[in-house]
Amino acid sequence: MKGASVPAVVGMPSPLFLWRFKAILFLLWGLCCCKIGWDSVMRMSADLRDLFLYEVFLYYNPLFLVALMIWLWGVNLWVFAQSSVNYVKVFDLAQTHLSHREIWRCATWLTLxxxxxMTAYLYLYSHGEVSLAASQPVLLYAILLIVLLSPFDMFYLSSRFYFLRTMLRIVLPLQAITFPDFFLADIFTSMSKVFSDLERSVCRMVNRQVATIAWFEADSICGSHSIAIPLVLVLPYLCRFFQCIRQYKDTKEKSCLLNALKYSTAVPVIFLSALKYHVFPDQWVSFYRPLWLISGVINSLYSFYWDIKRDWDLRCLSS
Known part of the structure; x- marks a missing residue:
């Protein structure tokens, strides 16, 4: 009928448009956090600013590094998918495994x-709300732990269960070592400093030292002299060491013992370094520091050799 209006069909926005829109929102949010955080830091007194910046770095830097690792793991899965690599079979994943898009979704939430x-912590502390500021990292860590351990069918339950089960197999290598076991344990050795910072962060939260300088005191249980620091640092290497011993028990391959020896060379480096806070300065300079340097050189050279000759199989470089 002439003059009748035809309802317009509203098309759905394209995926590219949505991606750009989300990227712009993400950028604006990042700029707002930077602006608020910078202004908050500038409000602090100069004598305490460096100490609290270090404290903020300690609480939040490990989680930033974990988020970066998750982003890069998603990149790995994307490259595997583009290259037609059957990573599901290689990593012994369940059929409900996370795709690279789901991995990136997890990383996005963590990055947000x-x-x-961190911005709320800086803002609240700089405006005198010390107790509220101290609650920010505590709430963050509690929420992440609850999400990880939640038994409810939400936020990728099967994948979280797979991750926790693999972690248990790493800590207690009482069974045959699978590829996911030693692959994740190898990642953990690269993240030993992250675990150490997490331990110190949790220690300060448990002992109510957040947003204070109590940890800076010489007798603080969460200070640099804490025996828990080298214990946490060495734990991933010990896990890989016992995995190698278990592999030798199952396969009788001598290379497993040589690999175990490689991880054992990290132990004296870590504990000799920790002695710096438990011996007199003269003893450290004259005796323990040279031992620490020698053990560090041995560990570095052995690890480099093993990576080139064994893990990466770059024998062409030595020919």
Missing amino acids: IVPTS
Whole structure:
């Protein structure tokens, strides 16, 4: 009928448009966090600013590094998928495994909530709300732990269960070692400093030292002299060491013992370094520091050799 209006068909926005829109929002949010955080830091007194910046770095830097690792793991899965690599079979994943898009979704949430918590911490502390500021990292760590351990069918339950089960197999290598076991344990050795910072962060939260300088005192249980620091640092290497011993028990391959020896060379480096806070300065300079340097050189050279000759199989470089 002439003059009748035809309802317009509203098309759905394209995926590229949505991606650009989300990227712009993400950028604006990041700029807001940077602006609020910078202004908050500038409000602090100069004598305490460096100490509290170090404290903020300690609480939030490990989670930033975990988020970066998750982003890069998603990149790995994307490259595997583009190259037609059957990584599901290689990593012994369940059929409900996370795709690279789901991995990136997890990384996005972590990348959002960690800087938001950090910005809130800086803002609240700089405006005199010390107790509220101290609650920010505590709430963040509690929420992440609850999400990880939640038994409810939400936020990728099967994948979280797979991850926790693999972690248990790493800590207690009482069974045959699978590829996911030693692959994740190898990642953990690269993250030993992250675990150490997490331990110190949790220690200060448990002992109510957040947003204070109590940890800076010489007798603080969460200070640099804490025996828990070298214990946490060495734990991933010990896990890989016992995995190698278990592999030798199952396969009788001598290379497993040589690999175990490689991880054992990290132990004296860590504990000799920790002695710096438990011996007199003269003893450290004259005796323990040379031992620490020698053990560090041995560990570095052995690890480099093993990576070139064994893990990466770059024998062409030595020919």
